[in-house]
Amino acid sequence: MSALFEPYTLRSLVIPNRVWMAPMCQYSAEPVGPNTGVATDWHFAHLAARAVGGTGLVLTEATAVGPEGRISPADLGIWNDVQVAGLRRITDFLKSQGSVPGIQLAHAGRKGSTAAPWLGGGPVGPDEHGWTPVAPSPLPFDDGYPVPHELTADEIQDIVGEFREAARRALDAGFEVAEVHGAHGYLIGQFLSPHSNRRTDEYGGCFENRIRFALQVVDAVREVWPDGLPVFFRVSATDWLTENDQDEREGWTVDETVRLAVELRAHGVDLLDVSSGGNAPRARIETAPGYQVPFAERVRSQTSLPVAAVGLITEPQQAEKIITEGRADAVLLGRELLRNPSWAQYAARRLGAELRRPEQYLRAV
Template sequence: MSTLFEPFTLRSLTIANRLWMAPMCQYSADSEGPDEGAANDWHFAHYAARAAGGTGLILTEATAVSPEGRISPYDLGIWNDRQVAALRRITTFLKGQGTVPGIQLAHAGRKASTDATWHGGAPLDAENGGWRTVAPSALPFDEGHPAPDELGVDQIQEIVAQFADAARRALEAGFQVVEVHGAHGYLIGQFLSPHTNHRTDEYGGSYENRTRFALEVVDAVRAVWPQELPVLFRISATDWLTENEEDEREGWTADDTVHFAADLLAHGVDLLDTSTGGNAPRARIVAGPGYQVPFAERVKRETGLPVGAVGLITEARQAEKIISDGQADVVLLGRELLRDPSFALHAARELGGEVHTPKQYHRSV
């Protein structure tokens, strides 16, 4: 039996295999009107195809907990009940294919209010559908980006409550897994890193203060999420600034991630979805096949927290080896699942595993 296609259990939930779909923004929701931020036919077809292709668990794209938390005006949201109904259509279909539906809850912070990537991803002003952004400190993301407003403590607590409300709605929408997005330089990651967090109050400065907001969000989500269902956390394991002279303040490091993983485990997180980067636009990153896997492996080895590995995992045997060598508990594919929605089915054939195949496709088996 292929280790990639062995079931994996978190709390009371058993996922059919260890080949999962990573969150990838589609920038395809309505940007205004009654269906603002709601999933539509594109999202249904997109996620349904990967479920029919045998993917064990699918995480939605970053789904904003508030309108201001969107990366772009075209992001999915989960701040109202109309959005819940649209998402329920997707989760019902995924479950029918044996795929576990998961949702990534997100707030973009200073990286919000930008255009779709295929339009260049530049910051949007109010005349073009943009809005004021917020962050732990009033530091722009890059040249040509506006400085965000520094969040007050009351505003921070309001966002914590928005994550909790979003988790409640996610449960109503039929999701079985919720992931808190703390990676890629979005709001939670901005608080974690000394590169972007220059505060001097209880939410800045020391490691304990910089991780406070993230843990408050986790606690708020865990408090409303059923105890029998898992909570995941996505992290950028490093800002890739350790030896970078871009800023006199060193960024978030792999050592920080190991420390924080132990904290997350103590706060009820069940798996760390381990990525890197995104917080500093000119960080020097040497990418290659599986280049982020060692960060996941270290967390697993040193803390015992289950981990997911991501990053240029494009071949079935590569994914199999990551699992069989104990480097990670699951792999999450991104671009490769865009290229091949039935990657799991094809990998199962290659490795001698089994995946759910829709009865309508029985002639393909």
């Protein structure tokens, strides 16, 4: 039996294998009108194909907890019941194929109100359905980006409430895993990092203050999420900033990620989804196959929190080795699943594992 295709249990939820789909934005929802943020046929086909292909856990793209939480005007949302109905159609199908449906709950913060990547990806204004982004501090993400509105303490609590209500709606939509998006320089990650958080109140300064918002969001989600179902947290293990980076304030570090993991476990998080980067646009990142796996491995070895590894994991034997060597409890595939929706089926054949196939596709065995 391949370790990659062994079931994995978190609380009372059994995920059929360790091949999981990482959240990947599609920028394909309606940007304005009654169907703003509602899942379309594209989202259904995109997510359904990976379930048909044998992926054990299928996570949606970053799904905004409020209109100002979107990365782009064309992002998915889960702040109203119309959006819930569109997502329920997807979760019903994923479950029918034996996959576990998961949702990533997100707020983009200062990286919000931007165009889709194929439209340039830069900031958009009100004439293009944009808005004024918000952040822990009035620091633009990069040159050419607007100065974000600095959140007040009351506004921070409003967003905590948006995460709580989004989690409640996610449960109504049929999701079985809720992932809080604290990575890639979006709002929670902006609070975590001294690179983007210059506050002097209870949400800024020392480590305990910078993680306060993240823990409050986790508490809000856990408050409405069933005890038998898991909550994940996605983190950027490092901002990839060093003291030698000119004009760059010190960033979030791997040491702080380990400390955060301990706190997250105490607040009811069941697994850390370990990525990196995204908060500093000119950080120097050296990529290679599995380049982020050591971050996940360190968290797993130094804390009791399970982890999933991500980042240029492309080959079945590579993924199998990550699991068998105890470096992570599961692997998350992004671009590789865009290239091959049936990667799990391909990997099972290569590793000699048994994996359920839809009856309609049995002739391909």
